[in-house]
Amino acid sequence: MVKKRKKNKFKDKKKQKKSKKISQSKIIKSKSESLTKKQSNLNQEEKPEIKKIKKQPTEKKEYNIKDFVVYPKHGVGKIVSIEKQNIGQIEIQFYKIFIEKEKLTLAVPINQQSNLRPISSINQINKCVAILKTKPKIKRTMWSRRAQEYDQKINSGKIYDLAEVVKDLNKNTDIIADQSYSERQLFEKAYERLKSEFEAVLKTTPEEVQKKMDKALGRNKNLLEG
Numbered sequence: 001m002v003k004k005r006k007k008n009k010f011k012d013k014k015k016q017k018k019s020k021k022i023s024q025s026k027i028i029k030s031k032s033e034s035l036t037k038k039q040s041n042l043n044q045e046e047k048p049e050i051k052k053i054k055k056q057p058t059e060k061k062e063y064n065i066k067d068f069v070v071y072p073k074h075g076v077g078k079i080v081s082i083e084k085q086n087i088g089q090i091e092i093q094f095y096k097i098f099i100e101k102e103k104l105t106l107a108v109p110i111n112q113q114s115n116l117r118p119i120s121s122i123n124q125i126n127k128c129v130a131i132l133k134t135k136p137k138i139k140r141t142m143w144s145r146r147a148q149e150y151d152q153k154i155n156s157g158k159i160y161d162l163a164e165v166v167k168d169l170n171k172n173t174d175i176i177a178d179q180s181y182s183e184r185q186l187f188e189k190a191y192e193r194l195k196s197e198f199e200a201v202l203k204t205t206p207e208e209v210q211k212k213m214d215k216a217l218g219r220n221k222n223l224l225e226g
Helices: 001-045 111-114 122-133 145-155 159-169 181-203 206-216
Strands: 068-071 075-087 092-097 103-109
Touching: 068 092, 075 103, 075 111, 075 122, 075 181, 092 111, 103 111, 122 159, 122 206, 145 159, 145 181, 159 181, 181 206
Parallel strands: none
Antiparallel strands: 068 075, 075 092, 092 103
């Protein structure tokens, strides 16, 4: 009887060991399965689906050929064509704009047309004339700081800012020495930008526009020529 009990005990221990091994292997399997699931989920999150773009993000054309537009850093230009071009695998549609004053042609993608603005209305031109008639603001800050502010206003593309610069830098005397070289350069840049927009809106000659602007500024004709 004692022998049988010993045998049974031995068998029981073997069974316990086997059951432990089976349970441990099951735990390991379940852990490895959960890890692989987590990894696959992470991979899916890290690697979004890549879609091939064949065309640039489309926007409705706001401008047409022969329209005048303003590109802030260069001034008034005329749209000479609307073209398409393939760059890599992307088809890009763009405006070709000719800047007469700088003899420059720009290519502006249609999906970046927010960088352009239409030319001003006659009411806006009249308001600019009213600005030119007002007294210039005399600032006591250093010229380098003022020059930077004026340059930013010129390149902002905002017509009222442009008129402000022309008005503030205007010297309605015959003495060119009253104006430094850098002041004169900024004045002429702003004056020509404003003049070109006046020409496009009023559809008149450069001479007539100059007369209109100089009259508003109380400016002598021979000052620009001097």
